[in-house]
Amino acid sequence: MSDSNCGSGGGATTYAQLRIASIFIILIGSTSGALFPVLAKRTSWLHVPKAVFDFAKYFGSGVIIATAFIHLLSPAMAELSSQCLSPAWLEYPYALALALLSIFSIFIVELVAFRWGTAKLAALGMTHDTHGHGLGAHAAHGPEGVMTGGDSNSEKIKGDLESAHEHEHPDLAATGQIIGVFILEFGVLLHSMLIGLTLAVDPDFKILFVVIIFHQTFEGLGVGTRLAHLQLPSKYNYVAICGALLYGITTPLGIAVGLGVQTTYNPNSTTASIVSGVLDSLSAGILLYTGLVELLAHEFIFNKEMINGSNRHVAYAISCMLFGCGIMALLGRWA
Secondary structure, three states: OOHHHHOOOOOOOOOHHHHHHHHHHHHHHHHHHHHHHHHHHHOOOOOOOHHHHHHHHHHHHHHHHHHHHHHHHHHHHHHOOOOOOOHHHHOOOHHHHHHHHHHHHHHHHHHHHHHHHHHHHHHOOOOOOOOOHHHOOOOOOOOOOOOOOOOOOHHHHHHHHHHHHHOOOOOHHHHHHHHHHHHHHHHHHHHHHHHHHHHHHOOOHHHHHHHHHHHHHHHHHHHHHHHHOOOOOHHHOHHHHHHHHHHHHHHHHHHHHHHHOOOOOOOOOHHHHHHHHHHHHHHHHHHHHHHHHHHHHHHHHOOHHHHHOOHHHHHHHHHHHHHHHHHHHHHOOOO
8 A cells, every 4th residue: 555545635526516416315315214114113104014024124134234244344354454554553453352342342231221120120010031022121123022931922011111101110111222222323323424434535436326325225224124113102202213314314424524524534544544443343343243132133043933933934034134134245345
């Protein structure tokens, strides 16, 4: 890598009008992908068949897992091993270490939050299932069935949540779910902001632009499906909508910022490589934990519907997930 690529420098200034237009085009794609599942689940005028919604849920799970590996961890390893950095950065796999740190940090946060919620439920004389679904502690996955007994199903969960509200603790169940969805969204938003910054100054704009339209729409579908499955009191319905809108504006905001500093921002500079590498590593850890623990394990291994369901249903769910994962992994060929 030449020295000029390691300085502050500046980004590409070609296709100026198209770069500006990309703000609005990606805004539409990202927002539509994230908002559609939320509105389909929570409004009567936008009715979507359950089969379509299930497809979106499992497809989105695959998208999130592929994003963690292909679009976050791999670039982070490249950025933190750049020849522009000091030799000290090359002596240790910092990207992997930061992702590991992120995974265990999220685990500890969720464990503490779950124990706190369990204690609150116990004080109300209520019980929870082994995997914490009654708490709604894992917001990233949907209200799947649980395996703690014949009466431990989604109806019991809803009853427990209603009981919590009646016992003057209406925010108890909501807190765990909001924490879970915040963790997922935080990792995705960091990634989306960096994508926007890169798109604004990348010399290979046309190819990257087309790929990112699909990338953000598919990723938005994954995030939106998780938001749609939140089981919150009616007064918190705005949380899912706000989460979808926040995702929708993040990449366009990144593009706008990138265009504003286009003459000085160089994504290959030493500072940019370090910042992007660290943020991508931390985001990768967040999405790895969310994808493998919250989505994969809880949707398949701890899901009563999957354990007792037909082979055809299980095969369909796995196929949808692998399809989403494969599409997102393929997009990593270009972005």
